[in-house]
Amino acid sequence: MNKKYLAFAAATTAAAVALTGCVETxxxxxxxxxxxxxxxxxxxxxxxxxxxxxxxxxxxxxxxxxxxxxxxxxxxxxxxxxxxxxxxxxxxxxxxxxxxxxxxxxxxxxxxxxxxxxxxxxxxxxxxxxxxxxxxxxxxxxxxxxxxxxxxxxxxxxxxxxxxxxKFQGIYSKEVNPDTVRLPKSRAQAWETISFNDTAKNTTEPLILHQAISSLTSLDPVKGNDGSINTLNTNMYVRLVNLSDTDEVVADGSLSYNYAIAEDNQSYYFVLRDDINFAKVENNQAVDTGDLVSAEDVVFSLERAKDEKAVPDHRTYSIHENIETVEIVTDITALESVQTANGDTVLDVLSQQLPAAIAEVVASEADVDNAAGKYQVVKITTPTPFPQVLNYLAHQSGGIVSEAAVTAVNTFDVESYDPNVHVAYGDQATVTEGATYANHLAASGPYVLVQKNDYEATFVKNPAYQAGTENEPKIDKVNVRFIQDNDSALSALRNGEIHVLQAVPETKLDVVEGDANLTLKTADxxxxxxxxxxxxxxxxxxxxxxxxxxxxxxxxxxxxxxxxxxxxxxxxxxxxxxxxxxxxxxxxxxxxxxxxxxxxxx
The missing domain is CATH 3.40.190.10 (Periplasmic binding protein-like II)
Structure with a gap:
């Protein structure tokens, strides 16, 4: 896809081109x-x-x-x-x-x-x-x-x-392994799985991707819901759950090891992993802050996600309006006493395939030690049965931000916010080359945005994102090239100037299929x-x-x-x-x- 999230698209010129097929002139x-x-x-x-x-x-x-x-x-x-x-x-x-x-x-x-x-x-x-x-x-x-x-x-x-x-995806398979490039039905492109054919290039060469829109709404995940930032924010902020390529809600590659749904369909539990830290940018490099992506950050992130007044120009609050409460579970008996629909306890479901059995649930990130059986568990409730809340948590607006980083930047009063005076977390200007550059991002996902200009945006791997696991990003550097015209983007793909084109025009599929350097993938x-x-x-x-x-x-x-x-x-x-x-x-x-x-x- 070039995912079209709210992309109002159409077109013509005064001298309109006559169409082919059964469409009349x-x-x-x-x-x-x-x-x-x-x-x-x-x-x-x-x-x-x-x-x-x-x-x-x-x-x-x-x-x-x-x-x-x-x-x-x-x-x-x-x-x-x-x-x-x-x-x-x-x-x-x-x-x-x-x-x-x-x-x-x-x-x-x-x-x-x-x-x-x-x-x-x-x-x-x-x-x-x-x-x-x-x-x-x-x-x-x-x-x-x-x-x-x-x-x-x-x-x-x-x-x-x-x-x-x-969906029609073109891959420059002369350089990139097409088996590592996913084409999900719904979720944005996942970068962390992609690898060059020659894996030695993963640490030396940038993966070059494509996006049509160069003006970014916001790098704060709750302040945008459009094609300019959906893929970028999806890869920069981890979520409690993800969507599989066929739209099942899964914990794979998320902040959670597992999740459980109480039999009332109003209470949802997530056991968090402790191998993801926030990354920041220093001297054009991603640096491990040492700050764990914790339950405290989850509560902060989702409380602001559902609160229309949490940030100026909140674009995604209605997505999360069915969240009633977000809290950290501190009593393990609360997990043992709650049943799921299949008769297991919430604790039973959460305990599957963990580094160690859950011995204790802790309130503070300072006490987290998964190897020793000490976990954080987050509970989300909805006012009525609403299992679709899980799908919303997989949306980029459910991305977990750093409470410390966001509150350090957003010091203004929301009601008196003036974009000409105040700087908000995620403002495009703060990552744009030039006098306004002052990168304050804290990424919880596999990549962090270093800087951008009108030509491209540069991302680097978060060194503290599930290191040593199958979810660790394969390629160290990702450049997102801005090319508005899809035909021009296709030419760039054929020339190897970009490595993946998410939206091959339907009228150009034969071009991709006929090029020995390219691979075409198709999905609903x-x-x-x-x-x-x-x-x-x-x-x-x-x-x-x-x-x-x-x-x-x-x-x-x-x-x-x-x-x-x-x-x-x-x-x-x-x-x-x-x-x-x-x-x-x-x-x-x-x-x-x-x-x-x-x-x-x-």
Missing amino acids: KSDVEKESTTSPTGDKPVIEVLGMASQEQDVNIVRDQLTKNGFEVKLNIQPDFGSFSAQRDAGNYDLALSSWTTVTGNPDYAVRGLFKTGGDYSNTADEQIDTLIDEASTLIGDEAKEKYAELEQALVFDKAYIAPLYISK SNAVSYLLMNPKGRDVSTSVDLRKAILYSINQDEFISYYQGNKKPAVSTVSPLVDTGLKLEADSAKVKEFIQAYQATK
Whole structure:
């Protein structure tokens, strides 16, 4: 993936390129356009970016063919796109979302629930359905998510789905061992497993990766939830749990040896390992601070993760709003007396495959000694049964930060914070070459960011991250090269200028497959592209008939044809995770009907 976490993407130019496949050219569409009965076509402004002109061309042609007049508002980059979106200068915004936590609640809560981190929707019915679905599993969950999709898409048409993407990863296998490069369905790319074919190069040569966005939202994991920092923060901060490549919640490669769920599905326990220290940067090198990534840091990190007012411009609090308490367990009998659903005690589950049996649970990191049976255990509770909390803990915003490092930097009052005056932990300027450079990061993960410029970001291995285990990072140095254009990135891959390209364009798969120096990997993804209707100040904001006319103008088969079968039909952002049985079918008769109903009210 180039994971698209909230990447609102689209594109075109004034001289739009005619598309191939079954998609008609602009002139063809104009000939076939359906004029409304009054002779006045509804005018729709489509907002997008210049990076994906194919999608906006298809949307434009489909709307034009169905009787709309289309205006294009095309921005050169994500920053200017976001500014236009925030200003409300659109009827439709081409948007996309990847559920990087692997659970359906994340696919909707932040996007469509009132007050969500990225939500423009305020609908009590939608809110209720999201909350009800989040507590269910199995067939009951499927039925509730079907109700949600019916309301969100078909009844109220807040979005119009376009497609589900697959993942296509290109590897410069002439140098890098493709067997060591993972391609997870949801989580960000894991760097620590990657190795050169010649392992001697692991300590002498940098691994060169790729990212399109060079402006980083924040290196504080709770202050960003987008494609600029998701992979970077995932590799810089360890979490209590991880997602496997197929979206199972696992302790592998995390801060926990094991985790246990009490039978009430409201209490979750994690036994922590003692072989990870925070790393800081001195003289462009990673230095072991000697500060253990401890239960105290876990409590601090998750308390601020769920508190909207913990930091200025908190971007991820809704992800963790179902955490009620985070505490350190200090009485081992509290683990012995609590049962799990399968009848074992929490202590039994936590005790599996540890360096030594749990003899004592300790409150202070100073008393931790796993080899002697002294462990820290963290307990998290939720106000209602909510097993999806584990998926959220695997999200990059669940990354564990250093209480000492963060509080040393964030000395300002949050309510009076001024970005022109104050420096916040993780500010991009503090790691950017030049006068503002003052790297204060403390990394709990396998790598730490040393510095960046407009060309690339440089990371080095955390020397105190699970040293001597299979999770110790293989390569000492990672450079993330910023290349906005995907075709240019593919050329860089073919030339060996980058070693891994996470998002090979669907139309260029044959290029990778035909290059003897490259290896192509393919996987399903949770990435969904859709049209977001403007909720304020436009006719689409108030007319459900107009929104439904747009919805039924969308023919997903044309997108799938253009992408040579490498896209899948979608209904909502839930589609890759839950098969609700619903399907969107383009219907020009319904479009005419809804346009007429809309015009009758004007």
